[in-house]
Amino acid sequence: MSIPATRLPRRFLRRPGRTLAEITTVLVAAAVAFPLYWMVLTAFKPRGQIQSSDPRPWTSTPTLENFRQVFTADDFGRYFLNSVVVATAVVLLSLLVSFLAAVALTRFRFRGRTVLLVMILIAQMVPVEALTIPLFFLMRSVGSAVPQFGLNHLGSLVLVHLAFSLPFAIWMLRGFVAAVPEELEEAATLDGAGRVRFTWQVLFPLVAPGLVAMSVLSFIHAWNDFLFAKTFIISATQNQTLPLAILTFFKPTGNDWGAIMAGSTLMTIPVLVFFVLVQRHLISGIAGAVKG
Amino acid sequence: MTADTTTRRVGVEPTAPDDTAPPTRKRRGDGRSALFYLAPSALVLVGVMGYPLYQLVQLSLYDYGQAQASGGAPLEFLGWGNYATLLGDGRFWTVLVQTCAFAGVCVLGSLAVGIGLAVLAGRVRTLPRMLLFLAALGAWATPAVAGSTVWLFLFDQDFGLVNEVLVGIGLHGFEGFSWTYDRYVAFGLVAGEVIWCSFPFVLVTMYAGIKAIPGEVLEAASLDGASTWRTAREVIMPMLRPLLVIATIQSIIWDFKIFTQIYVMTDGGGIAGQNLVLNVYAYQEAFAGSNYGLGSAIGVVMTILLLIITAIYLRAQRATGERT
Numbered sequence: 001m002s003i004p005a006t007r008l009p010r011r012f013l014r015r016p017g018r019t020l021a022e023i024t025t026v027l028v029a030a031a032v033a034f035p036l037y038w039m040v041l042t043a044f045k046p047r048g049q050i051q052s053s054d055p056r057p058w059t060s061t062p063t064l065e066n067f068r069q070v071f072t073a074d075d076f077g078r079y080f081l082n083s084v085v086v087a088t089a090v091v092l093l094s095l096l097v098s099f100l101a102a103v104a105l106t107r108f109r110f111r112g113r114t115v116l117l118v119m120i121l122i123a124q125m126v127p128v129e130a131l132t133i134p135l136f137f138l139m140r141s142v143g144s145a146v147p148q149f150g151l152n153h154l155g156s157l158v159l160v161h162l163a164f165s166l167p168f169a170i171w172m173l174r175g176f177v178a179a180v181p182e183e184l185e186e187a188a189t190l191d192g193a194g195r196v197r198f199t200w201q202v203l204f205p206l207v208a209p210g211l212v213a214m215s216v217l218s219f220i221h222a223w224n225d226f227l228f229a230k231t232f233i234i235s236a237t238q239n240q241t242l243p244l245a246i247l248t249f250f251k252p253t254g255n256d257w258g259a260i261m262a263g264s265t266l267m268t269i270p271v272l273v274f275f276v277l278v279q280r281h282l283i284s285g286i287a288g289a290v291k292g
Numbered sequence: 293m294t295a296d297t298t299t300r301r302v303g304v305e306p307t308a309p310d311d312t313a314p315p316t317r318k319r320r321g322d323g324r325s326a327l328f329y330l331a332p333s334a335l336v337l338v339g340v341m342g343y344p345l346y347q348l349v350q351l352s353l354y355d356y357g358q359a360q361a362s363g364g365a366p367l368e369f370l371g372w373g374n375y376a377t378l379l380g381d382g383r384f385w386t387v388l389v390q391t392c393a394f395a396g397v398c399v400l401g402s403l404a405v406g407i408g409l410a411v412l413a414g415r416v417r418t419l420p421r422m423l424l425f426l427a428a429l430g431a432w433a434t435p436a437v438a439g440s441t442v443w444l445f446l447f448d449q450d451f452g453l454v455n456e457v458l459v460g461i462g463l464h465g466f467e468g469f470s471w472t473y474d475r476y477v478a479f480g481l482v483a484g485e486v487i488w489c490s491f492p493f494v495l496v497t498m499y500a501g502i503k504a505i506p507g508e509v510l511e512a513a514s515l516d517g518a519s520t521w522r523t524a525r526e527v528i529m530p531m532l533r534p535l536l537v538i539a540t541i542q543s544i545i546w547d548f549k550i551f552t553q554i555y556v557m558t559d560g561g562g563i564a565g566q567n568l569v570l571n572v573y574a575y576q577e578a579f580a581g582s583n584y585g586l587g588s589a590i591g592v593v594m595t596i597l598l599l600i601i602t603a604i605y606l607r608a609q610r611a612t613g614e615r616t
Contacts, residue, residue: 018415025412025420033427035488036434038453039442055453097332104329108322116330123341125602129549129571130591133578134347135340137361163340166333195325224435226552231579243437247556257445264438275433 039268042261043067050258066262070249076263078238079245083267086154086241087222090161091215094169097162099211102173103199107185123167128160132231135160139232152236160228165218176210177203216278220271242267352592356585374589383565384573384590391548391569394479398547401487403540406494413495414502428492436489436552443485444557447471472558475566482550482557482567490546494539501535502528541605548598551575570594 042050044062049055070076105117136151139159143150149159180203188198204211226243233239246263249256352374359365378384409428413421431439447454449470458466472478505528513523551571558567561576568576570590578587 021412022416022420025409025416025424028409028412029420029423029427032424032431032488035439035442035446036430038446039438042445051451053450053456055451055456057453097336100329101333104326108326108329110323110326113326123337125599126341126345127545127549127595127598128341129551130574130595131341131344131348132575133584133588133591134344134351136579137347137351137584138340138344159336159340163336166337170333220433224437226437226555227575230555231575243435243552246437246441250559255448257448257451260441261445264435264441268434268438271435272430272433275429279429 036268039261040265042257043265045258047258050261051254066258067266069256070259070262070266074245074248074259075238076245076266079240079242080266082154082239083223083242086157086161087219089154089158090165090222091219093158093162094165094218095211095215098166098169098173098214099204099207101166101170102177103203105170106174106177120167120170124171128164129227132227135228136231151232152234152239154239154241156232157222157225157228157241160232161218161222161225165221169214169218172214173207173210176207180206213278216274219274223267223271348588348591348595351585352588354585356583356588358582361582361584370585374585375593377586378589378593387568387570387573388593390479390567391571394483394569395544395547395550397479397483398486398490398550399540399543401483402491402494402543402547405487405491406539407498407536409491409495410498410502413499425496428495431489432492434489437556439485439489440553440556443481443488444472447481473563475562478558478562478567482553485553485557486547486550490543494543497535497539498532501532505531537608538605541601541608544601545598545605548601549594 038057041057041059043066044064045059046061046063046065049059049061105113105120139149139151139156141150142156142159143153146155147153149155184202185198188202193201224243225241229241229244233241233244242263246260246267249259249263353369353371354360355368355370355373357365360367409424413424434442446452449455449468452471454471455466455469458469471481509527509531510523513527518527549571550569554561554567554569554572555575560580561568561572565573565576571594574587574590574594577583577590581587
């Protein structure tokens with residue numbers, strides 16, 4: 001990541017406290033990163049060293065024992081795959097659906113456009129957590145018609161996360177689509193390309209950066225979800241997703257910390273990778289939203 | 293269908309390039325194509341957000357328990373009954389106060405840590421700053437469940453590193469100390485985790501703001517003989533205020549509806565529900581207590597509170613948009 005040098009005047013920089021400030025910064029960074037370090041370290045520690053009353057911040061005998069345990073004894077691979085399936089389906093569907101909506105809202109002129117825009121803005125503010133109860137009943141009814149999208153099936157999770165990611169995705173893509181000059185469409189029309197062809201062969205590739213940023217955000221939301229996975233997947237353990245699978249290692253007889261940390265590590269890595277990929281958008285997105 | 297050219301200002305977001313651009317072309321059939329392009333979104337949003345929102349309000353007006361959910365008993369309309377029950381229930385008020393206090397501590401904590409570190413980051417060279425931002429990015433990215441489990445493990449009664457270190461430096465009271473037994477200690481632990489994963493947003497936002505202050509402005513202030521304190525108070529603060537408002541309200545919205553951390557770290561709301569917050573309370577009333585009507589009423593209360601906060605947020609954002 002590149003953080004440009006500060007533009008504060010030299011008087012601020014040459015203060016005698018700078019070395020102290022830098023030492024503090026490094027110590028704080030270490031403290032902030034420590035829980036992550038501890039998670040990964042514990043995942044690679046042998047069991048004896050984890051369930052010990054004398055924990056050490058290093059290990060000389062790293063092992064894959066914990067990972068093997070979660071994958072073999074607890075069918076963790078299946079839950080991992082479930083999470084991947086849900087998140088990927090949400091990303092692909094929201095990509096397609098929100099792109100279409102964004103194009104309609106920026107490129108087409110029709111009655112009620114403004115009303116729709118305001119409604120999408122309002123939809124972003126609905127605290128989706130409060131909808132758990134009615135959504136539970138909705139999915140129950142959906143399930144009696146189409147089991148794949150009902151309770152205990154991954155489809156129900158795809159549906160809710162698709163809905164929750166759409167308002168922001170449309171809003172965000174709208175800006176990207178609007179940034180493509182109208183003249184380009186006129187040129188394309190003169191060259192004989194119809195609207196559909198222009199949308200998919202010219203517009204779609206041009207807004208790719210926006211699509212990537214939006215996809216990553218929808219992925220992370222769907223991947224991290226705990227509440228809806230817990231509410232919808234009640235009895236079908238084979239359809240559980242990662243967060244719930246990790247919690248099964250908390251046992252009244254004693255928590256299996258090695259497995260919990262291995263599972264948490266596996267859950268964190270994809271998000272971390274994606275976060276690093278889009279951090280530029282995260283930061284510029286925030287700054288852009290403010291500065292207008 | 294005629295083109296809508298009269299009401300084109302959305303108002304809330306100052307950058308709406310297309311809305312301010314002159315309507316260059318009106319094409320025939322725009323309305324029909326738009327309908328086709330918008331249909332999938334509309335279908336999903338109305339079905340999975342609009343309708344449930346309506347149903348939430350509706351459920352909250354009925355006596356809706358296990359019998360009604362399984363279709364074994366007729367629905368009984370209560371009107372404001374569930375709300376009256378809530379308002380007369382000491383537990384609800386405890387949970388409401390707890391939620392506000394907990395969210396307040398988390399918000400203030402994230403702001404203090406985030407702003408402090410943003411100021412610090414503005415005064416150090418690139419390498420330490422990059423280390424700090426990488427660590428913060430890591431904490432930010434960690435899924436709530438994973439963050440909760442690792443904090444629980446660090447503070448574990450028997451195998452936790454924290455107790456070990458505290459005993460090691462001579463605090464023998466921490467031998468086998470449980471961080472989730474006492475109500476306030478448990479809340480403190482959860483708040484620690486929440487602050488850990490939410491201060492990076494404040495840090496990044498405020499650092500971007502500090503960076504955007506032109507050096508000339510500060511030089512001018514120092515040429516005019518302003519002290520560091522006066523520069524900070526009268527030059528830097530007013531320029532950072534819009535960002536500060538956004539960071540604050542965004543944090544309030546997040547921390548007010550925390551579910552995962554409380555649920556995982558206090559095992560569903562703490563001993564005898566001592567660590568419940570509104571969101572977890574609604575969940576437990578509905579899915580553990582089969583009291584779906586009452587749970588929905590709590591959901592409505594939470595939604596209204598959040599909408600009020602969001603309205604304030606939007607007004608503030610609009611005001612800053614007009615000023616800059």
